[in-house]
Amino acid sequence: MRVLTRLAQLAATLFVASLIVFMAMSVLPGDAGLLRLGMNAEPAAVAALRAEMGLDDPLPLRFVAWLGGILTGDFGTSGTYDVSVLGLLAERARVSVPLAVYALVLSVALALPAGIYAAVRRGRFADRAVRGVAEIGLSVPAVWLGLLFIYVFAVYLRWAPAGGFPGWDAGPARALGALTLPAVALAIPQAAILARIVRTALTEAMDEDFVALARAKGRSTAGAVIHHALPNAWAPILTVVGMQFGFLVAGAIVIETVFNLPGLGRLLFQAVAQRDIVLVQGITLVVVATVVIVNALCDVVAVASNPRLRRGP
Amino acid sequence: MLTRRFALALALMPVVAAPFVASAPVAAQSERPLIVGMALEPPHLDPTAGAAAAIDEVLYANVFEGLTRIAADGTVAPALATAWEVSADGLTWTFTLRDGVTFHDGAPFDASVAVFALDRFRAEGAENAQPQLFAAIDGVEAADPTTLVIHLSRPAADLPFSLAWGDAVMVHPDSADANKQTPIGTGPFRFAEWRRGDRVILTRNDDYWGEPAAIARAEFAFISDPGIALASLLAGDVNAFPNFPAPEQIPVLESNGQFHVEIGTTEGEVILAINSARPPFDKLAVRQAISSAIDRNVLIAGAMYGAGTPIGSHMPPHNPAYLDLTGVNAFDPDRARSLLAEAGAEDLSLTITLPPPAYARRSGELIAAQLRQVGIHAALKPVEWAEWLSSAFRGKDYDLTIVAHTEPNDIGIYGRDDYYFHIENSRFDAVMAELETEADPDARIDLLHEAQTLIADDAVNAFLFVLPKLGVWDADLEGFWANAPIQANDITAVRWTD
Numbered sequence: 001m002r003v004l005t006r007l008a009q010l011a012a013t014l015f016v017a018s019l020i021v022f023m024a025m026s027v028l029p030g031d032a033g034l035l036r037l038g039m040n041a042e043p044a045a046v047a048a049l050r051a052e053m054g055l056d057d058p059l060p061l062r063f064v065a066w067l068g069g070i071l072t073g074d075f076g077t078s079g080t081y082d083v084s085v086l087g088l089l090a091e092r093a094r095v096s097v098p099l100a101v102y103a104l105v106l107s108v109a110l111a112l113p114a115g116i117y118a119a120v121r122r123g124r125f126a127d128r129a130v131r132g133v134a135e136i137g138l139s140v141p142a143v144w145l146g147l148l149f150i151y152v153f154a155v156y157l158r159w160a161p162a163g164g165f166p167g168w169d170a171g172p173a174r175a176l177g178a179l180t181l182p183a184v185a186l187a188i189p190q191a192a193i194l195a196r197i198v199r200t201a202l203t204e205a206m207d208e209d210f211v212a213l214a215r216a217k218g219r220s221t222a223g224a225v226i227h228h229a230l231p232n233a234w235a236p237i238l239t240v241v242g243m244q245f246g247f248l249v250a251g252a253i254v255i256e257t258v259f260n261l262p263g264l265g266r267l268l269f270q271a272v273a274q275r276d277i278v279l280v281q282g283i284t285l286v287v288v289a290t291v292v293i294v295n296a297l298c299d300v301v302a303v304a305s306n307p308r309l310r311r312g313p
Numbered sequence: 314m315l316t317r318r319f320a321l322a323l324a325l326m327p328v329v330a331a332p333f334v335a336s337a338p339v340a341a342q343s344e345r346p347l348i349v350g351m352a353l354e355p356p357h358l359d360p361t362a363g364a365a366a367a368i369d370e371v372l373y374a375n376v377f378e379g380l381t382r383i384a385a386d387g388t389v390a391p392a393l394a395t396a397w398e399v400s401a402d403g404l405t406w407t408f409t410l411r412d413g414v415t416f417h418d419g420a421p422f423d424a425s426v427a428v429f430a431l432d433r434f435r436a437e438g439a440e441n442a443q444p445q446l447f448a449a450i451d452g453v454e455a456a457d458p459t460t461l462v463i464h465l466s467r468p469a470a471d472l473p474f475s476l477a478w479g480d481a482v483m484v485h486p487d488s489a490d491a492n493k494q495t496p497i498g499t500g501p502f503r504f505a506e507w508r509r510g511d512r513v514i515l516t517r518n519d520d521y522w523g524e525p526a527a528i529a530r531a532e533f534a535f536i537s538d539p540g541i542a543l544a545s546l547l548a549g550d551v552n553a554f555p556n557f558p559a560p561e562q563i564p565v566l567e568s569n570g571q572f573h574v575e576i577g578t579t580e581g582e583v584i585l586a587i588n589s590a591r592p593p594f595d596k597l598a599v600r601q602a603i604s605s606a607i608d609r610n611v612l613i614a615g616a617m618y619g620a621g622t623p624i625g626s627h628m629p630p631h632n633p634a635y636l637d638l639t640g641v642n643a644f645d646p647d648r649a650r651s652l653l654a655e656a657g658a659e660d661l662s663l664t665i666t667l668p669p670p671a672y673a674r675r676s677g678e679l680i681a682a683q684l685r686q687v688g689i690h691a692a693l694k695p696v697e698w699a700e701w702l703s704s705a706f707r708g709k710d711y712d713l714t715i716v717a718h719t720e721p722n723d724i725g726i727y728g729r730d731d732y733y734f735h736i737e738n739s740r741f742d743a744v745m746a747e748l749e750t751e752a753d754p755d756a757r758i759d760l761l762h763e764a765q766t767l768i769a770d771d772a773v774n775a776f777l778f779v780l781p782k783l784g785v786w787d788a789d790l791e792g793f794w795a796n797a798p799i800q801a802n803d804i805t806a807v808r809w810t811d
Contacts, residue, residue: 031707036356036440036705091509
């Protein structure tokens with residue numbers, strides 16, 4: 001029953017998001033046919049191209065046609081690139097998905113120990129230091145961090161390429177090498193947020209009676225944190241991680257542009273500039289679906305990890 | 314104790330496991346790849362089916378060749394046609410085609426292929442972005458495999474020039490439909506791979522009919538951010554940027570001995586277009602006042618960091634037919650104010666519509682400030698390229714707008730009745746008609762001088778400057794074009810010298 005409700009929510013979210021994006025793209029001034037043929041094109045040729053791209057049909061008809069295609073697994077053809085949208089998405093997802101996962105892993109790997117350490121050392125120098133560093137991490141825009149990394153690690157140290165992606169065919173080491181700077185630039189602001197959430201969630205849990213009881217029964221502070229406080233703090237942490245995945249996908253638009261990565265974010269940016277509605281719709285659908293599904297999974301894991309939430313309606 | 318255990322736990326946490334990889338080792342000299350940076354990625358790879366300059370910038374002369382071609386100095390040179398002649402009435406052109414040329418897939422090139430290609434481009438509703446190139450063609454026939462005859466409906470003295478454009482390159486019936494994804498031409502490079510969003514890779518065509526390319530493998534890498542363009546050059550990820558996107562960074566590159574910087578010219582006349590269909594811009598005095606209010610040298614210094622050449626009409630100074638008209642409606646704020654008073658247009662408020670390129674946005678800000686000095690209040694309206702094309706250009710919904718007209722020899726646009734800027738001038742139309750038939754070079758130059766003078770005197774637009782070509786390449790490279798008589802990156806003569 002829960003699963004069905006979730007699926008219905010997912011479908012409704014996707015439908016509403018698609019409709020909003022479609023309407024927004026439709027009111028934007030611009031003509032995809034004219035963009036392709038340029039300033040010297042004959043009006044007849046532009047009209048022929050528009051007809052071929054299906055841009056002259058009434059708006060509701062175009063949306064329904066697109067929706068019908070999606071339901072049968074046909075994402076349509078990109079007006080700009082003249083290739084299947086699904087193919088483009090698959091190509092770009094090979095960059096964006098590993099990037100988002102890489103950034104998420106880095107962010108958790110940085111935030112979890114830092115947050116736990118700060119919570120255990122609450123009020124002491126280490127706690128203040130972690131919070132101070134997190135404050136800095138939070139204030140630094142990912143774009144600026146990206147540019148800084150490029151100049152330090154690519155231009156001066158020459159440890160990594162300044163941008164671009166060699167493709168997975170070049171070997172996982174080179175591909176991951178190209179994704180490392182962008183992933184770190186994406187992860188640092190997210191890690192700063194997450195570290196603060198972890199610290200707060202843990203300190204709250206540590207004030208609970210059962211933690212005090214555990215300590216009274218002889219558990220060390222660390223033991224009490226790991227065995228008693230942490231299991232109770234998972235829910236807010238996982239919820240934030242799920243939300244962060246959405247930010248990572250959105251942040252990727254900027255970071256992929258800065259690092260010149262051929263990912264979904266940059267493709268979306270280009271598709272909007274080219275008024276390629278079918279492509280924009282396809283990307284939006286995939287991104288929204290991913291974010292919704294990841295959030296749902298985080299909720300499920302949070303519930304499963306906490307006995308008190310499991311007994312819900 | 315506790316703290317120590319936590320410190321240990323922290324140390325064991327999987328922290329940034331960065332698999333950094335240094336740049337690939339340099340290959341043997343003759344096989345060292347060439348990586349060329351470009352700001353924009355082409356939407357597809359067929360130069361005959363789209364307006365995007367980036368298509369030609371990868372493929373023109375490298376992968377695709379036309380019957381004729383534009384050489385580095387801007388003149389028309391033979392390519393797949395070795396010679397041509399025109400009948401006395403100017404209506405029949407006979408092209409002698411090169412024998413023994415094959416496409417990259419092995420298909421032979423002959424006159425029947427040329428007939429197919431030209432008929433394809435000039436067909437009704439064809440996807441070709443420059444239909445005016447073929448407008449005079451009435452029919453094309455293959456007299457024999459190496460003789461192509463083109464019949465015209467009216468004389469067109471510049472036909473060899475028109476056929477040299479990227480929009481007129483030769484394509485084969487068997488491969489033409491697939492050229493957008495897998496381009497197959499006759500050029501010294503063959504298409505190898507397109508990693509969409511990243512780069513297009515070309516390899517040397519060992520079966521080329523002419524002088525083989527010195528570069529064995531060329532990659533065109535697409536880098537839209539000007540800051541990353543600089544970083545990629547400095548990091549060695551890119552060897553050359555024939556059109557470097559950030560004039561403000563040129564001093565950095567010039568002071569770095571690793572690079573050669575070449576500031577050349579282009580065919581891009583940057584104009585402040587004036588919508589004379591809207592009062593008060595229909596008044597000559599108002600248009601003259603706008604031109605006189607603008608100090609072109611300030612624009613070049615401020616918007617282009619010193620690169621660029623001022624112009625007084627719609628022709629770049631390197632063109633043999635150029636006439637220096639920068640003295641017509643030259644910078645003179647006092648004259649601008651009195652012209653506005655004479656036209657009764659004091660306290661004029663207007664909007665300048667600005668498309669995305671940096672030259673337009675930066676010039677727009679400076680022009681707004683200069684117009685304010687003569688009492689014109691200018692609001693700035695930045696728009697996306699798509700909106701500029703459909704609203705300002707096609708919809709003629711603008712007061713003033715800044716754009717570069719990058720096509721070569723395009724003064725004819727001032728005769729188009731339905732163009733986004735237009736001043737009716739029957740003498741100009743007559744000059745254009747004479748140009749179509751006039752073959753004598755000196756007489757053509759006289760006509761072009763007159764055409765430039767007419768549009769300058771009419772102050773159709775405010776003529777600002779010619780876009781510079783900011784070429785940057787590794788000091789160990791030679792053979793890049795210094796100027797850009799056509800939007801292309803011809804790398805057929807490029808080679809490593811070290």
